[in-house]
Amino acid sequence: MSAGRAGRLGVGIIGAGRVGPVIGAALAGAGHALTAITSGSDDDRVEAILPGLPVVSADEVVRRSELVVIAVPHEQLPGLVAGLADVGAWQPGQLVLHTDPAYGARVLDPAAQRGAIPLAIHPAIVFTGASSIDLRQLAQAYAAVTAPGPVLPIAQALAVELGCEPVVVAEEDRTVYAEAIATATEFSRSIVRQSSDLLTRVGVDNPGGYLSALVRSSVDQALIEGAGLRGLDGDDTIDG
Template sequence: MNRDGRLGVGVIGAGRVGPVLAAALAGAGHALVGITSGSDDDRVDAILPGVPVLDALEVVRRSELVVVAVPHDELPGLASGLAEVGAWQPGQLVLHPDPAYGTAVLAPAAARGAIPLAVHPAISFTGTSIDLRQLAAAYAAVTAPAAVLPIAQALAVEMGCEPVVVAEEDRPLYAEAIATATEFSRSIVRQSTGILAGIGVENPGGFLSALVRSAVDQALASGTAADADPPLS
């Protein structure tokens, strides 16, 4: 860490989430040292122009904070694999944004002296700069050992989010809540727009936009769908 508190940040995983979180941390003044290659390097370069593309070992070697943003099923193997080759460094921050895992999945890194952090911003990522605006209005689920919880909370704030502590044992239920809200919303909107398109309504997504947003806002404000006003008949 530099004297001004800046960290050298590296990213393993060039999907939709990792580059956005890196861009948010860069916006907070941290230095980006590298990112692994992905399936859409042009999109990553659009949000992280000029950041070196490195292999995972080199990203870890250069970084004080490693953001590990890989698919859910790959995270345990990656954490243990890098531990087996001695990649993790004592005092290094290792952060993952997976909603379902707490910090136990990073135990192999912690055993090497790294500091495990789980920070999941509750937004639907597009992998573009649009996400940076969403982060500014979002909450983030934060899980970390008590001694380093303030570090995880501070990083969530630097990403633009309001941190909310979620216990290690509650992460699976948290992930279920996130998945339910996300998938149910998408399914309902797809079904409704399909019906409208079928009866000849042009731009069904635009037609439903104000209705869906207001209905969701009412449900979120009340905290339960049972308190919402019934539809007009």
């Protein structure tokens, strides 16, 4: 199977939070046909992003779709995949893609055992749920892809169709990858919140706006410095 298999597919979305509808919108923008989505906590927002898309049960999404995108909370993913296997939902040759940073393709084994093709793609952005913002971020982002060797080109092609630059992460490295993602996001949020609180205490009316350029430039500088460190040979040292 080649990357061409990911050509034009009927795509169903399981998970109607911040991630699933935006992934659906990105794939629709790449020419795929959306089939259905499950219900979520804010169906009105989903309707605004994906107007007219049928809202059905998870097993019905699977039945209707050639590509199933699963974007659910981390703790729900294994049970969901196994439960759909128990009711015989997965179909031979069907593509199954999840977006969780911590899992590789093996979490999709219950689907793969029934002939489905397992793919793990994590776009490295913080989804806001606002399609215009998130789609713009996707176009500037990388995505971690993990899949069995013969179908890895399909995962890479789908990442490109999302707007991302694919980076292969081995199955056994997904836990470390997820730790890196969590460290970057949680630390950044914590520091910005602390700084905003301090600025509010000294009378700055718009601490978010005040910090915006500072934080962005600081992060850009840190990324430049980090790239420089990775470029050093093993025998090089850094003077303090």
